[in-house]
Amino acid sequence: MIPLDDSPAALALRTAYDQQIRTRSGAANGGTIEHLGALIRKTGSEGDGFLQYLGGVDGPELDQLIADQVAYFTKLGAKVEWKYYTHDLPTDLPERLTSAGFTPDEEECLLIGDIAELSAEVVLPAGIRLREITSRDDLERMQAMEEEVWGFSHDWLPDALSRDIANVDEPGVVVVAETEDDDPKLVCGSWIRFHAGTDFASLWGGSTLPEWRGKGIYRALVAYRRNLAAERGYKYLQVDASPDSRGILARLGLRPVSVTVPYIWKP
Structure with a gap:
């Protein structure tokens, strides 16, 4: 794993993220959102939940807060x-979560970049173009590409991206790379969300067909989406990156400032 950046500049970016993004409720989308002091609790329309920890509690108070969530979702x-x-503090928070029955899932790296310091140059290999998409047909083509890359169903993707595109609080733009021919093949798909009322836009996706990797397409999509954010007046780009992409994002100038781990509790 790439080492975390603990420079003053990186810590300032992380603090801005904690203050602006982690405290953000977002849209309920048919569910509920509750502010519980040290937690924001979101419950989806089908019951599954998400807990955003804001900090500031420790000891028995923290243990009770965790136990209350287990009881709620039980x-x-x-x-x-x-x-x-x-x-996050206290440093033994993972142990407290596992003791309450939460299980850690796959970790990701939180990277943040100052848009002014990131390259705006979009360089593509010959025969490839970038295009913003909104139609159902194009979103389903992106679904098929993702399924070819990962080998399992992405049937949720067209509906999810349609909601992103229409979302007023966090509007999204979907950008794909495809071949320039009479029957264009979609080779990479990505999207960006603009978090209204904050300085942040977030990058998502970037899966690329194996035969098109190593040609600069992912880099070009980052630069293209960076330019979309700059045009809208945003200051920072944020990514929760998998092991496959964290290295290239760091080389592009985004700073690795923390690691995120989803702790899952199931009844």
Whole structure:
């Protein structure tokens, strides 16, 4: 794993993220959102939940807060995710979560970049173009590409991206790379969300067909989306990156400032 950046500049970016993004409720989308002091609790329309920890509690008070969430979702009969960041306090928070029955899932790296310091140059290999998409047909083509890359169903993707595109609080733009021919093949898909009322836009996706990797397409999509954010007046780009992409994002100038781990509780 790439080392975390603990420079003053990186810590300032992380603090801005904690203050602006982690405290953000977002849209309920048919569910409920509750502010519980040290937690924001979101419950989806189908019952599953998400817990955003804001900090400031410790000892028995923290243990009770965790136990209350277990009791709440036990009553619902639904699973819940507590999103943990490695800079969260107290340092024994993971142990407290596992003691309460939460299980850690796959970790990701939180990277943040100052848009003014990131390259705006979009360089593509010959025969490839970038295009913003909104139609159902194009979103289903993106679904098929993702399924070819990962080998399992992404049937949720067209509906999810349609909601992103229409979302007023966090509007999204979907950008794909495809071949320039009479029957264009979609080779990479990505999207960006603009978090209204904050300085942040977030990058998502970027899966690329194996035969098109290593040609600069992912880099070009980052630069293209960086330019979309700059045009709208945003200051920072944020990514929760998998092991596959964290290295290239760091080389592009985004700073790795924390590691995130979803702790899952199931009834």
